[in-house]
Amino acid sequence: MTSEIEQLQASTLDALQHLQDAAAVDALEINILGRKGKLAALLSRIPTLPPAERAGIGTLASEVKQTLQLAFNGARGKFSGTNDHSHFDPTWPGVAPSIGHLHPVTAFVERSVQFFTTLGYAVADGPEVETAAYNFDKLNIPANHPARDLWDTYYLNPERDGILMRTHTSPVQLRYMETHKPPAYVVVPGRVFRHEATDASHDTNFSMLEGLAIDRDLHITDLIGTLKAFLQHTFGPVKMRIRPSYFPFVEPGIEVDMSCLICHGKGCSVCKQTGWLEMLGAGMVHPVVLKNMKVDPKKYSGFAFGIGVERMVMLLHGIPEVRLLLSGDQRFLEQFHY
Amino acid sequence: MKLPLTWLKDFVTVRTSPEKLAQLLTLSGSEVEQIIPSTALGTSRGPEVSGIIVGLVEEVKQHPNADRLKVCLVRVLASEQPRTIVCGAPNVAAGQKVPVALPGTVLPNGVELRAATIRGVESSGMICAADELALGDDHSGIIVLDPKAEVGTPAAKWLGAADITLDVKVTPNRGDCLSIRGLAREVAILTKQKLKEPAPARHASQGVAGGPKLVEGKSKNTVQVKVQDTKSCSQYVARLVEGITIKSSPVEVQERLASVGIRPINAVVDATNYVMLELGQPLHAFDADKLNQIVVRSAKPNEQLVTLDGEKRNLLTSDLVIADKQRAIAIAGVMGGQDTEVSEHTKRVIIESARFDPIRVRLTAQRLHLRSEASNRFEKGIDPALAIEAADRCAAYIAAWADGVVAKGRVVAGKKPLVSKVITLTLAEVERLIGARVPAAKMKAMLTSLGCKVQATKTALRVVPPSWRLDLIIPADLVEEVGRLMDYNTLKPTLPHIPQRAPEQSSSFAFTSTVRHRLVAAGLTETPTYSFYSKELAESFDLADQPHAELANPLNPDQALLRRSLMPQLLTVAGKQSATRDSLRIFEVGRAFWPANRTMPEERTMLGIVDVRKVGLPASASAQPWQAGDPFLAVKGVVEAMCRSLGLHDVRYHGSTSTAARITVGTEAIGIIGSVRQKYADAVKLRKPAAFAEIDLSLLMEQPRHITKAQPLPVYPSVERDLAFALPHPVAHAELIREVRGVDPLILKVQGIDRFSLANGNRARLDAPPGSRAGVSITLRVTFQSPGTTLTSDDVQGIVERIAQRMDEAFSAEFRR
Structure with a gap:
């Protein structure tokens, strides 16, 4: 009986070598190890054996069973890597790799900066705490001028020193021009601050992306063309509308509207029924500002623009509440897959 | 700035729709933020007003049995006798054209109106307020229609057109647009209409809304004005109106003031506000009997003044005040004093029409938190040609509305107004900034329409801006005017040719x-x-x-x-x-x-x-x-x-x-x-x-950054062994590594891969209780590699033994085989 069991093991292992697929392995397994298989048949004869032989057979049989089981599993494994598609289900969720989330404002700024650097703009950076000289005076916004009311400002203690949280990134443009000569093309992304009550579309800390170009014979058409390219790059084939406006550091000054993303110009609550969305302010750099940059306004002209990043991000993603952006709420931030 | 279209029409003929007008203003730089049906102030438009007709209020009498009610005779059809209608509105007055609902009309709320007897007087109809016509929720008074409305015709037409107000965002450089006439100038240019001199009074007796004729009386204007600081007050005009009776201003004046957010007070105060809104010149009225002269000077140290709002103000010498011989009586451009306020007993008023230094007004108004319609206009600059016109106009209104007589002559103190400077605008500059060639004749026409005096040569324009355009100073300012009037949207967008440069290194x-x-x-x-x-x-x-x-x-x-x-x-x-x-x-x-x-x-x-x-x-x-x-x-x-x-x-x-x-x-x-x-x-x-x-x-960012140097791939295989040690005390990972690495150059890498406390014989987490300093088990994964040969098991075993020995010597570590 011992030899019969050993022979069954040898022949089964041999047979396993020649099988071509997992189904044949399954069939052979049932034939050998199944409840009515060959091993079971052999073992059913144990009661007929003399008691002395029985113990040894039992041990041997369980060893053989274990060996064969491993062999069957191994043989099945050999096929499952290539042929066994019985569990294929493309609707089952993939195993998520551990990837975090870039903030949507960062993603927008990076994309925009990339647009401008591709055109040949440099990127500059500067302090978030500024002097009134850089934030206002040199930008043709003199002290006690009503135009200062356009910027609600946080001041630092002691207040008399005129140190403040920058209300725009324009001071960086002035600083950039202290170390560069025209032609100059530069964009300045960064955090800015406004001292005003917050609501769904205004926060005290937000981001701007400003641009400055100074060169010979720059026209307002160059500014319009640049901004049109930028808006279409960012939002797709939108229409653009130019309105005259006033900012002390530009003359002429313009504001740029974009056809409403929601109603496509028909009028809805997002665009206050006008069909247009106010997007950004811009203009031709004021000669006084050029002089403050040590640029001769007779030789050079320039344009500048200022993009309120959060507003664009909100439009792009349909975010109803600006304060979500700095709330730190992961349920919000994890929605964006940048 | 709120711009009621009916008021605008005093100064310019408007033939365009409110929507179109709003668009024209917006695209020319005066952004219209909202189109408000003024009775409804921001609520729904599209009134449900069918069946409501125009009526003329012919007579208003007090209701015999009710203090709050009035009995009105209202003509609704030329062929019919005037109807008696009981009305509770405070603003109903004879001469008004009003929307009337007749019995049988179904009101927007679904109720059918019936004739009724109200406190004993039969009322056959209703004069409607805004809410009753679903034009808003205003129930403070009836709607007053345009006087041109024809009696007996449907009121819908007049309700629509009569009631629209544009909310215009005026940029800080355009102080001249902080007036109805200023915006009318813009509308006139944009719609190619002529600016009207204010029309004669509609209601001769009341002098509403027109240019009332200034009729001077016999007595002379004896007001004494001294401007001590002509730098801070370049002009001070005083008019005197005598024999007045303080009463309410005409209803239409009150409504107009209310529609732009100014509370009507009395005929005198209303006249000052009304002219400020019409022309942009802030005015103040003093009770002439409560002061002895007018001095414009800086406040004295520790000087105090109780302002109109009853607050005692501590003044600084940087504040500009109006004073008489004894004391300050007003803070220039900011707020008047309580002492000289026009009261119900006032008989004679002095009208102040002056130009104060914008910065001083701004600083004082900011400090005292008293920013007002007046201070806002002073800050942004006042047309230097305006003071006299405004003073005369205000005097005429007061005479008309408060039954006064204007004293003969006006007192004018201060410097002569500066004449605008010539700006030379070359065609080349326009082309350089705009990017398109604009013919000189076209530019001349544009600038002339703005009120500029323009001389054109072949290459340049010599431009003298009008007195009210204080913002036109340099050529670029004129380029903007050209640009906004030709509409930037007609220009072909271009892209600049940006020169190639090497990018900057440290970003x-x-x-x-x-x-x-x-x-x-x-x-x-x-x-x-x-x-x-x-x-x-x-x-x-x-x-x-x-x-x-x-x-x-x-x-x-x-x-x-x-x-x-x-x-x-x-x-x-x-x-x-x-x-x-x-x-x-x-x-x-x-x-x-x-x-x-x-x-x-x-x-x-x-x-x-x-x-x-x-x-x-x-x-x-x-x-x-x-x-x-x-x-x-x-x-x-x-x-x-x-x-x-x-x-x-x-x-x-x-x-x-x-x-x-x-x-x-x-x-x-x-x-x-x-x-x-x-x-x-x-x-x-x-x-x-x-x-x-x-x-x-x-x-x-400032630290040196290394560029990876590629290593040759190993020729011979490496061998890994995980070695466990029992240490009597925790030892820093870095120390263990240093010791083990020092054992043999064939050791390529050592890294801890497991550690646990032996304290209780359990795999307790080591880092949890920092106090437990008992034995520690550490497992190190050691990688062996030789550059010249394949390491045998014996080679590795030899090094492992030496590691065990070193660990024992250094840390009394026991190698757990």
Whole structure:
């Protein structure tokens, strides 16, 4: 009986070598190890054996069973890597790799900066705490001028020193021009601050992306063309509308509207029924500002623009509440897959 | 600036629809923010007003049995006798054209109107208020229609057109547009209409809305005016009106004032406001019997004045005041004094029409928190040609509305108004800035339409701007006028030809961008927070005694300080959400502010990382079980990976406290890393194990970055052995590695892969109770490799024995075979 069991093991292992697929392995397994298989048949004869032989057979049989089981599993494994598609289900969720989330404002700024650097703009950076000289005076916004009311400002203690949280990134443009000569093309992304009550579309800390170009014979058409390219790059084939406006550091000054993303110009609550969305302010750099940059306004002209990043991000993603952006709420931030 | 279209029509013929007008104004720079049906002030449009007809109020009498009610005779059809209608509105007056609902009309609320007897008087119809016609929720009075409305015709037509107000956003440079006439000038230019001189009074007796004729009486204007500071008051015009009776101004005047947000007070005060709105010149009226002369001077030290609002104001010498011989009687351009206020007993008034220094008015108004319609206009500059016209007009209105007589002559003090300077605008400059050639004749026509006097030559225009355009100073200002009148949208967009230049090397933007992307790839979520925090928060993180930059005008206590670390807020954010999440892995790149001795604080771009995870949550799929739930090792892993990817060499971690370590790159300390102490975790209600790192990216950016040199691939296979040791005391990983590596040059790499305490014979977590200093089991994975041969099992075994020996000597470690 011992030899019969050993022979069954040898022949089964041999047979396993020649099988071509997992189904044949399954069939052979049932034939050998199944409840009515060959091993079971052999073992059913144990009661007929003399008691002395029985113990040894039992041990041997369980060893053989274990060996064969491993062999069957191994043989099945050999096929499952290539042929066994019985569990294929493309609707089952993939195993998520551990990837975090870039903030949507960062993603927008990076994309925009990339647009401008591709055109040949440099990127500059500067302090978030500024002097009134850089934030206002040199930008043709003199002290006690009503135009200062356009910027609600946080001041630092002691207040008399005129140190403040920058209300725009324009001071960086002035600083950039202290170390560069025209032609100059530069964009300045960064955090800015406004001292005003917050609501769904205004926060005290937000981001701007400003641009400055100074060169010979720059026209307002160059500014319009640049901004049109930028808006279409960012939002797709939108229409653009130019309105005259006033900012002390530009003359002429313009504001740029974009056809409403929601109603496509028909009028809805997002665009206050006008069909247009106010997007950004811009203009031709004021000669006084050029002089403050040590640029001769007779030789050079320039344009500048200022993009309120959060507003664009909100439009792009349909975010109803600006304060979500700095709330730190992961349920919000994890929605964006940048 | 609110612009009621009916009022606008006093100054210019309007044939365009309100929507079109709004668009024209918007595209020319005076943005219309809202089109308001004025009775409805911002509510629904499209009135349900069928069946309502125009009636003329012929007579108004008091109701015999009710104080609040009036009995009106209203003509609704020429063929019919006037109807008797009982009306409770305070503003009903004879001569008005009004919307009338007749019995049988179904009102918008679904109720059918019936004739009724009201307190004994039969009323056959109703004069309607805005809410009754579903034009809004205003029930303060009946709607008064345009006087041109034809009696008996449907009122709908007049309700629509009569009631529209444009809300115009006037930019700070266009003070001239802070008046009905100023905006009418713009409308006239845009719609190619002529500006009207104000029409004669519609209601001769009342002088409403027209240009009432100034009729002077016999008595002379004897007001004495002295301007001591002609620099701060370039002109002061005084008119005297005598014999007045203080009463209400005409209803239509009151309505117009109310429609632009100014409360009607009495005929005199209303006249000053009315002319200010019409022409843009702020005016003030004094009770002439309560002062003896007018002096314009700076306030004296410690001078005080009780203003119209009853507040006692402490004046500074920088304030400009109007005074008489004894005392200040008004703050110039800001607010009048209570002593000389026009009261119900006033018989004679002095009208002040002056130009004050914009900056002084602004500073005083700001300091006293008294910014008003008047101060706003002074700040933005007043047409220097306006003072006399406005004074005369106001005097005429007061005479008409308060039954007064204008005294003969006006008193004018101060300098002569400056004449506008000539601006030379070359065609080349226009083309340079606009990018298109504009013919000289076209430009001349445009600028002339603005009121400029223009002489054109072949290459340039000599332009004298009108007196009211104080904003036109340099050629670029005129270029803007040309641009806005030709409409920028007609220009063909172009792109500049940007010259090629080598990009600048050190860009902090690129560096922080790389850092951000590495961290996102490592599974962290960028979580920016505000740049300010409260004193309390600084205190709970033991930062309060460190120097902070402070905001002078925080909006709330959370904005008291400029952050000097990102950690308090990042941990606050983590604390808020830690209860509902298994893990939180966040970072922020942002500025921290360190006050230095300089006036401006030093700014550092910091990276903050926080990792929170519930006990047992693995750091990553590849983490060993013993690393599970250790946020410190998770943060450290992220920092290590980031530093590697930035090409930083020699990054070290120096345990400085029991929970935190300094990070150095070379000799530079670039940040700290550690486990969040219980105290700080409690401060932000962080209930799970947490770790943090804060790194100065401004410093990191300056560190030398190494470019990876490729290593030759190994020719011979390496061999790995995991060696376990029992140590009597914990030993720093770095020390173990140093010892083992020193054993043989064939040892390629040594790394700890497991550790546990032998304290209770259990695999207790080592790092949990820092007090337990019993035995420790450490497993090191040692990699052996030879550059010249394949190592045999015996080769390796020999080295392993020597490692065991060294470990024994150095640390009394027992090799667990």
